[in-house]
Amino acid sequence: MKTGTRIGLAIGLLTGAAHGAGFQLYTEGSTEALGQAGAISGRDDLTSLAWYNPAALAGADKTAIMGGIAMAQINTDFTTPIPDSDESMSDEWRMIPHLYAVLPVTREWTLMLSVNAPYGLVTEWSDDWVGRQIATLSDLKAVYVTPSVAYRVTDALSLSLGASAVMAEAELGSVTTNGLPSGMEASQTVTGDDLGYGFSASAHLDVAEGWAVGARYQSRVSLELAGIVEFGAPINGRLDAGADLTLPSTVNLGVANTSINNLSLGVDLVWTEWSTYDQIAIETSAGDTVAAKDWKDVWSFRVGGEYALGENWKLRAGYVWDQSPVPETTRTPELPGTDRQMLMAGAGWVWNGIGIDVAYAYLWADKGDMGTIYPLPGEFETTTHLVSVSGRYAF
Structure with a gap:
């Protein structure tokens, strides 16, 4: 196999791992959101x-800032x-x-800033x-910097628009081992980066006493990753290469209820457009390479709640069921994706x-076999622990 083809395989791995960002761990929101499974759109x-859902904060009466780490x-x-x-x-x-930062401007207008990482994989x-x-x-x-503006249209309805730099x-x-004598191997490392742009739109509606609904759309983000492939001994070389990548659009739909004293409950459905990853399109010095991936659009179900224990304390809990976009044929070690659940x-x-x-x-995730396109039999099993801490101040 020619060196240029090896470059193509390496950049193919880059594209696959980037869409492994679908391995989302729900840490992008905040500690308060994670504790409720992210079921807070309403x-x-x-x-x-x-x-x-920035629209929900239209007409906020306090400036607030929150920062933390998961x-x-x-x-x-x-x-x-x-x-x-x-x-x-x-x-x-x-x-x-x-x-996150929230800045009220008038009784109707509110400005917001969000800096987070909704996609990431290690x-x-x-x-x-x-x-x-x-x-x-x-x-x-993949770090999103998203300023938003929200407007309270009526006492019940609010809307927002945002722009993201990614x-x-x-x-x-x-x-x-390609192109090397039998028994010899060489390491290969791929690095790449780019800056892309997207937008978001959201709405919040109070539908009845104690009941509200929220919806949010986040657009696709197109990236053109400029990469370098470096080979270790005995190859000892580096070449330029690149690959296109489209992060998926998402839609959040949520319902919230606060009619029970001291208790706030939420249910969210999240749709993710992973069908954008139907193939890998690679540009190399040896020409273009296209390989099918056939990911599918998926749904996530989230339910969570918050209980006010006096004036100073709140207790939270939640559950997530998350559908995997990865077909049996293309499951890989960088993303051994299967359906998952979280508590x-x-x-x-x-x-x-x-x-x-x-x-x-x-x-915890369902067990899953190595993709059938790889001549390596075996089964993956994944569990994950998440710990998050945030500090906040409102004035």
Whole structure:
């Protein structure tokens, strides 16, 4: 196989890992949102609505700022009938920050800023594991900076528009034997980045006493990742390459109820347009390469609640069922995606406008086989721990 074709395979891995960003861990909102499974689109009293549904904060009466960090530990085991070849992925804790600001302008107009990472992926396998020619490292960061403006149309209806600048970076590693003498291997590392743009629109409607609905649309974001492929010994070289990537559009639909004393409940449905990832289109010095992926659009179901325990404390809990977009044919070590479930709990404390929130979530996924396009038999099993802490101030 020619060197240019090896470049194509490496950039193909880059594209696959970027769409592995569909491996979303629900840490993009905030600690208060994570503790309620993100089922808050119908709410109107949470700072992190600056991301989930900015329209809900139209006419806010206080300036507010919130910042924090979530930490994720992903544990994936790969079992295979190949003797002495079972492997466990590195389970280091990874940090994901978030920042939100709400600035009332008039009784009708509110400005907001959201800085978060709704897409991201880190998987790291040992350099000598049996699947090293498929992937050893996949590290993607996609940070959204989203200013929004919301307008209260009537006492019941509010609308908003936002624009997102998306900064994406990826680093991926694997091992190749192509073009090398029998028994020899060389490491290959792919890095790429780009800046893309998107928009969002949302609405919030009070439909009856204690009942409200919310909806939010986030557009696709097109990225043209400019990449470099570096090869270790005995190849010792680097070449330019690139790949197009489209992050999917999403639609959130939520219902909230506050008719029970001290209790706020929410249910959200989230649709994600992962069918944008129907193929890989790669541009290399050796020409273009196209490979089918055939991902599908998926739904996520979220339910959560918050109970006010006196004036200063709030207790939270939630549940998520999340459908995987990955077909059986194309499941890979950088994204061993299967249907997932999550349970979470959290708490918040506030005094004189100062607040602290904490949350914990546990994710478990269905077992899934290696994609049938790869000549490597085996099964993946994934669990994830999430811990999040936020600080906030309203004045």
